[in-house]
Amino acid sequence: MPAFVGAIKINDVSGSSIVNIGDIYHAEPRSQTKTFAGAGSFNTGDYLRVHNGYSVTHTVDPDNVDNSNIGNS
DSSP states (O other): OOOOOOOOOOOOOOTTOOOOOSOOSOOOOSOOOOOOOOTTTTOOSSSOOOOOOSOOOOOOOOOSOSSOOTTOO
16 A cells, blocks of 8 residues: 655654655664663753752663674674
């Protein structure tokens, strides 16, 4: 079945992004990352007021593999 797509606006496409307009059968990630961030790190918008108090981000990760990318070649 065809897809009817209206007006779109793409601001930014990074190296690991997937952009698809219209029909698609299968989309899969080609890479994975792990991000450590404290409280209030990814807030976006205008006139934000973030009150976190005392915040600690623990980055100790004893296991070797979190996300496998096997089969996504």
